[in-house]
Amino acid sequence: MSSFEINYYAGIGSRETPDDVLKLMTKIAEYLRSESYILRSGGADGADSAFEVGAGDNKEIFLPWKNFNSSKNSFIEIPRRAFEIAAEFHPVWSKLKDSVKCLHARNVMQILGRDFSTLSSFVICWTKGGKLVGGTSQALRIAMKYEVPIFNLAIKEDRERLENAVKLYRGGNDGI
Numbered sequence: 001m002s003s004f005e006i007n008y009y010a011g012i013g014s015r016e017t018p019d020d021v022l023k024l025m026t027k028i029a030e031y032l033r034s035e036s037y038i039l040r041s042g043g044a045d046g047a048d049s050a051f052e053v054g055a056g057d058n059k060e061i062f063l064p065w066k067n068f069n070s071s072k073n074s075f076i077e078i079p080r081r082a083f084e085i086a087a088e089f090h091p092v093w094s095k096l097k098d099s100v101k102c103l104h105a106r107n108v109m110q111i112l113g114r115d116f117s118t119l120s121s122f123v124i125c126w127t128k129g130g131k132l133v134g135g136t137s138q139a140l141r142i143a144m145k146y147e148v149p150i151f152n153l154a155i156k157e158d159r160e161r162l163e164n165a166v167k168l169y170r171g172g173n174d175g176i
Contacts, residue, residue, distance in 0.1 A: 006038060006118075007036065007038065008038045008040050008118065008121060009037050009038075009040065009124060010040045010120040010124070010139060011028075011048070011052075011124050012051075012110060013048070013125040014128060015044055015045045016046065016128065017153075018126075021047075021126050021153050021159075024153065024163065025047055025124070025126070027054060027166045028051075029050070029051045030055075031054075033055050037058065038055075038059060039061075040059075040061075040062065040110045040111075040113070040120055041061055041110060042061065042063070042106050043062075043063045043069050043073060045069065047136075048061075062076065062106040062107075062110055063076075064078070064103045064105070064106045065102055078102060078109070081116055083101060085108045085112070085116070086101065086104040089138060089142050090104055103135055104135065107138045108139075108142060110139055112146070119148055120143070121148070122149040123149070123151065125150065125152050126153040128154065
């Protein structure tokens, strides 16, 4: 009897992701959909939305609260465990507003999954300067701790590697 393994990836990043990178994110998500990967993301504007467009129905969108960003995705209440894990990784957790804690707790599930043990295979993101900045840095800190590979499209080598994968998928058509 053969087992069927589901592969997940986290597609995340800044709301300030440049337009050319947003287009690339959508194409990467289309490619990964063709390879049966399931997107994990958070329903935010910018990078999250670009990945979601390309992923089609192959997605798990973790919202911090119902109707976040007018999302029509199903809302799955964030378990207490996600908040506990988020607190371990955020440098000033006790100073955050409850709404911001919800945003960071949903990031935990993007990396660790609903069961906190089905890790994303990798993370694709964009952060300003390729650095650990903004809300995305929370997910990246978790990914690093769990040794989940990170491909940051702000880093030249990471971007070239993913652009080449998409070009191969599209038969050399580099309309990226």
